[in-house]
Amino acid sequence: MTQPEVSEKTEPEGSGSTGPEVSVIMAVYNAGTYLEDALGSTMQQGLGATQIEVIAVDDGSTDGSADVLDRFASAHPNVRVIHQENSGGPGGPRNTGLDLATGRYVFFLDADDLLAENGLRELVAVADEQGSDVVLGQVHGIDGRSARGATFPATRLHVDLMEDRIFRTLGPWKLFRRELLEQHGMRFRTDVKVAEDQLLVAQAYLTASVISICADRDYYYLRQREDGGNVTRTKRGPVELVDAFTRLTEVVVANTEPGPLRDAVMWRSVTWSLGKPLDARFLQGSERDQQYVVDRIRAVLAPVYTPGAAEHQEPLLRLKTELALAGETDTLRRVIEWQKPRLKPPRLLRLTDDGAAYDLPEDLARQIGPERLPPPPLSAKGMLLGIEVEGDRVLVRGAARIRRAVNPAPQTLLRLRERESRQVIDVAARLRRAEEHKDGVGAEFDLAVETDRLPEGVWDAWIVQRAGESEAVRRFGGARAADVETGQRELTDADGRARGIVYFTKKASNLSIDIGFQLHPDPNAPEEPEEEQAEQAEAEQGETPEGPSAAGTPAEATSADADVRGTAPSDRDREGHRTDAEGDAQTDRRRGGIRGAVRRILGGR
Known part of the structure; x- marks a missing residue:
């Protein structure tokens, strides 16, 4: 291969002993109409010309991308363009850029993607304040591209490799401390054409002292090309x-x-x-x-x-x-x-009174052997189709299914769990008819809850589907038919006296029953002062998301809306999950914290 040709050798103004804050490295090959947008986004990072350098390596483009790069570099003295023969993959041009980088940090920008405005300034600020070797900014997919693996629910300034599962995103679109890469001699492998970026990113994770996640906003836009030319979308054998x-x-x-x-x-x-x-x-x-x-x-x-x-x-x-x-x-x-x-459609499980099992042919099941066939996980779906109150009876119609099942679960129950005492009462449902769905076969059901059996308290409703000793549990009522009204329904005893309320929670909009007016005004009592009514309304939002517990039963649930194999969530889940109101408050604090850090670190710049 001939030596790369550097068409713009001008050093960034002010470079020298200090150098730029960050080097943006772009591997460019036939980026087409996307290239100008990507280049333009590098100039909107809230960093001066001496604080950011862009190193764009043209890997033998044939579509005019080289001319686009040269024109852009001629107008921006902190942009360098290197032209080289095609190397067959993005690893080679990225390495060329990395060899030339002088920034304290490096960021790898794909030529068809975009940087969010001021994103690099904020990521650098966090890295400086936290001493981070790697900083992951929230990624957002555009033009039909999915970024699910690179999306995080919360900012974590000090990542725990055992708990935070950052290995789900091994794309190179991250901020790296250049000293870390040089210290360990990290470069992209050029002898492989599949997932070469994953190897460098994984090594960086495992050798970094501090890794941070900034999830308060989008920092990087991952684009789906109209021509399907994304390297990561190539089909492999x-x-x-x-x-x-x-x-x-x-x-x-x-x-x-x-x-x-x-x-x-x-x-x-x-x-x-x-x-x-x-x-x-x-x-x-x-x-x-x-x-x-x-x-x-x-x-x-x-x-x-x-x-x-x-x-x-x-x-x-x-x-x-x-x-x-x-x-x-x-x-x-x-x-x-x-x-x-x-x-497609998924039909893998068979549900019987003996339990749940993969629906394998008998001879294949024997060939595998029962010791290697563990029970499959059960993923529940439920929908409220109708609800009526007659005195102290609650009449419920619904539908439930187990995802990937070839038949409905043998038993369906409505599980009521009292929030404070955790007492559980199961109400058996009558299965009416099987229903075929694209993700599994289920059944419609109806049941009646005799609320005179319920002690005073707030009872949350969960749908339970059972096959043998296996259960799938899911909070009930949030998914419902369009004609189900969400207004409160009053329960009355045989004398017509109000004794409770059937309602939908404010945050998750799930079904609950308030016996004895624990959270709602009691029409039988004298009117309360406005302050006490406000306190009751606030308490109503505090629905606990953990699952219903059957006494003495271990748990395998994860959250109120998660798929569950056992009958209750674990103690860890109970401690780890927050109410909707608490979650909103922590999100506000988290956003204030990361933005406050950026303001502090940039205040003197």
Whole structure:
């Protein structure tokens, strides 16, 4: 390859011993109409010309991108353009830019994406204040591009690798302290064409002293190209995908010791990365390719596949992994052949009075062996179709299903749980007819709640679907038919005296029953002062999101709207989840905190 040609060698004004704050590195190959927008966004970062340098490396473009770069550089002295022969991937031009970078921090901007206004200024400010080696800014997908993996619910100025799961985003669109990359000799591998960015980012995570997440606003816009030319959207075969899994696993192993930390960060390898070569794409390869996939998994994963790492996998992927580790290529192939046609629409589970199980052919189930067929997780869906109150009776019509099931659950219940005492009362439903949905088969039901059985308290309603000892639990009422009115409904006893209210909570809009007017004005009592009424209204918003507990039953639920395998949430979930009102307050404090930090660090600049 010929030496790169530098068409603009002007150093950023003021460069010298101090240098710029940040170097933006762009690998450019046939970026088309997106390039000017990407370049323009680098000039809107709230940083002066001496504080930011842009290094754009044209990797042999043939669509005029080189001319766009040269014109932009001629108008901006802090922009450098390097022209080089095509290297076949973004790793090479990124390395060229990294070799030339002089900023204290570097940021890798794809030529078809955008930086949010003032984003780099704020990320640099956080890195300086927190001593961060890597800072992740919230990413937002535009033009149909999904950024789900790079989206975080909260700002975390000091990330915990075991808890915060930042390994779900291994794209390069982050702020890195350049000293960290140089200290460890980090560069993008140019001998691989799939997921080379993941290897550098993973190593940076594992060697960084401090990692921060800024989720108070969007910092980076990930764009879907109209021509489908995004490199990450290219379809790959099972051999390329298992090689990507192999390399990522090797980086994790090389930079961690055996134990809980390695198990925690291995989740990306053994879920997303391993799941791809073991899905339907496995069948696209030849028998030789399929055997190569199995052999690579055995060679790389077997020494580090601990129970802690296996816990990250859903049962079906764990089964396929164990078949590969055992070298049972034929059985693995049969499982994937069974799974493939049942994914669209998903029909994988059969529910009986004996429990929930994968709906495998009997001979395949015997070939696998019962010891390798753990119960599948159950993911619940429920909808309120109608509700009426007759005196002290609440008549409910609804629909419920288990996602991916081929048949309705044998039993459906309405579980009422009192918020303070956690007492649980189950009300059996009558199944009326089966219903086919795109994500599973369920059934409509009706039931009657005799509220004279309920002691005083606030009772939250949950829909429970049961197959044998397996249960799926979900908060009920938030999803409802359009004609269900959400106004309060008064309960009365046999003498016509009011004894409670059926209502929908203010935040999540779920169904609850207030017996004895714990949160609502009692029409039987003298009118209260306005201050006390305001306190009651505020308390009503404090619906606790944790699930209903069956006495003495361990839990596997995650949140009020999460999918649940057990009958109650764990103690950790009960402690970890906040009410809607508390969550809003913490969000406000979090936003004030990150913006306050930016103002403090920039105040003297």
